Amino acid sequence: MPSSVKTSVRASVSAALLLLVAGCGTSGGVRESGAASVSVRAAPPESAAPRLPREIPALGPRTRAALPETSRQALVVTGDAADDNRATAMLYERRDRRQGWRPVTDPWPAHNALRGWTDHHRQGDLKSPVGVYGLTDAGGRLPDPGTKLPYDRGAGFTARGTGFDGESLAGSFDYVIAVDYNRRPGVTPLDWTRPLGAGRGGGIWLHVDHGGPTQGCVSLPKARMKELLRTLDPADEPVVVMGDAQALGR
Structure with a gap:
C-alpha cells in the first residue's frame, strides 16, 4: 500500500476514535468540545395520596x-323512608382514627315507630326521634347476659298487651338499652326524668322485637339484642345513629 494511503487511513481511524471518546458518558450522543456536562436522572415517583379514614x-x-x-x-x-316503620341496623367500630369506621356485624332487621321518623319528637306522635344519641344504660326482665353497661334487672321491664298488628308484646323488654333522648344518662332505663319536658316524649329504648312497629323505640331480634349488650363497652362511648335514609344523609 502506498505510504500516502496508509497515512490517510491512520488519520481517519484516529479521528473516529477521538469522536467516540468525546461522546462517552452522554445520553444524547456526541458532545461538542467545551459544552457543559448535563446529568439526566429519572424523576422520583410521586408521593402516594394520603389514605382518608x-x-x-x-x-x-x-x-x-x-x-x-x-x-x-x-x-x-x-x-328506608320517613314514614316507614321497618329499618336496618348495623354496628360499626373505629379502633384507629387513621383508618376510620368499619362494620363489625351483618345488617340486622329492625322495627321503629308506627308512623316513621321525626327530627322533633313529641309525646304520642308514634314516630321515632332522628339523631345521634348515647347508649349508657341497660336493663331487662331477664338476667344480665354479660354486658359491660350498667344493667338493671326487675319486674318493671315486663311488657303486656298487644302491638299495632295484634302481636303479643310479651318478652319485648327482656333486654333493653336506653337511648339517651330526653333522659338523664347514668340511671336505670325506668327513670322517667325528662330534661326537655314531658311534651317531648321519652322512654325511647332499643328492645326485643315483637314482630311489628313500636310506639317510638327501635326493636331488634332477641339474639341481636344479646349480642349488642355483650359488645357495647362504656369505655368506647357507644352511640346510636338513627333515622330515615334521607335524614341521615344530610
Missing part, C-alpha cells in the same frame, strides 16, 4: 359532625 356509608356531613369524636362504637339504624 373510612366513613360510615350513607351518613351525610351533618350527621357525621354529630358523632362524638371520642365515640368508638356506633349502631346505625336506617329506615
Whole structure:
C-alpha cells in the first residue's frame, strides 16, 4: 500500500476514535468540545395520596359532625323512608382514627315507630326521634347476659298487651338499652326524668322485637339484642345513629 494511503487511513481511524471518546458518558450522543456536562436522572415517583379514614356509608356531613369524636362504637339504624316503620341496623367500630369506621356485624332487621321518623319528637306522635344519641344504660326482665353497661334487672321491664298488628308484646323488654333522648344518662332505663319536658316524649329504648312497629323505640331480634349488650363497652362511648335514609344523609 502506498505510504500516502496508509497515512490517510491512520488519520481517519484516529479521528473516529477521538469522536467516540468525546461522546462517552452522554445520553444524547456526541458532545461538542467545551459544552457543559448535563446529568439526566429519572424523576422520583410521586408521593402516594394520603389514605382518608373510612366513613360510615350513607351518613351525610351533618350527621357525621354529630358523632362524638371520642365515640368508638356506633349502631346505625336506617329506615328506608320517613314514614316507614321497618329499618336496618348495623354496628360499626373505629379502633384507629387513621383508618376510620368499619362494620363489625351483618345488617340486622329492625322495627321503629308506627308512623316513621321525626327530627322533633313529641309525646304520642308514634314516630321515632332522628339523631345521634348515647347508649349508657341497660336493663331487662331477664338476667344480665354479660354486658359491660350498667344493667338493671326487675319486674318493671315486663311488657303486656298487644302491638299495632295484634302481636303479643310479651318478652319485648327482656333486654333493653336506653337511648339517651330526653333522659338523664347514668340511671336505670325506668327513670322517667325528662330534661326537655314531658311534651317531648321519652322512654325511647332499643328492645326485643315483637314482630311489628313500636310506639317510638327501635326493636331488634332477641339474639341481636344479646349480642349488642355483650359488645357495647362504656369505655368506647357507644352511640346510636338513627333515622330515615334521607335524614341521615344530610
